[in-house]
Amino acid sequence: MSQPSIERTLVLVKPDGVRRGLTGEVLRRIEAKGYRFVALELREATADLLADHYAEHAGKPFYDALVEFMLSGPVAAMVLEGERCIEGFRSLAGATDPTVAAPGTIRGDLGRDWGGSVQQNIVHGSDSPESAAREIKIWFAALDA
Numbered sequence: 229m230s231q232p233s234i235e236r237t238l239v240l241v242k243p244d245g246v247r248r249g250l251t252g253e254v255l256r257r258i259e260a261k262g263y264r265f266v267a268l269e270l271r272e273a274t275a276d277l278l279a280d281h282y283a284e285h286a287g288k289p290f291y292d293a294l295v296e297f298m299l300s301g302p303v304a305a306m307v308l309e310g311e312r313c314i315e316g317f318r319s320l321a322g323a324t325d326p327t328v329a330a331p332g333t334i335r336g337d338l339g340r341d342w343g344g345s346v347q348q349n350i351v352h353g354s355d356s357p358e359s360a361a362r363e364i365k366i367w368f369a370a371l372d373a
């Protein structure tokens with residue numbers, strides 16, 4: 229029998245999602261999927277925090293606009309736990325571009341292009357166990373990844 233692989237992942241409802249009143253809908257989908265909330269907090273990001281969080285994107289053409297967008301309002305930051313929840317939440321979120329994200333996903337059902345290309349796509353989810361560990365430490369320093 230294979231061992232269960234219980235993971236943690238860092239999820240953000242981005243400023244567009246909070247502004248549009250979609251936080252509850254995102255939380256509902258996460259709970260319905262069966263993941264557990266380990267931490268959940270409304271937060272104001274800072275430039276320093278975002279420089280760490282988005283280090284992999286530094287220097288890309290969309291980086292400055294992305295940081296400005298992420299500073300434009302509060303985010304709902306959370307840590308989820310469950311078997312394969314890193315991949316599972318990415319699947320709930322859908323493709324990066326909300327215009328073409330599959331119906332049934334958070335981005336596909338609730339997102340679209342609002343004049344910022346693919347920027348306003350409602351949620352963030354860690355993309356690997358390494359990213360999850362790094363991002364949980366950035367947003368929730370007191371928690372174990």
Ligand code: RTP
Nearest residue numbers: 290294323324345346347348349351352353355
């Ligand atoms: P996320 O990190 O937010 O979960 O999204 P992701 O993995 O699907 O996308 P990623 O490539 O990591 O990009 C991070 C966020 O940057 C914005 N973005 N804008 N060409 C653009 O204008 C562009 N590309 C990416 C999006 O907000 C994306 O989620």
Ligand code: MG
Nearest residue numbers: 352353354355
């Ligand atoms: Mg990403």
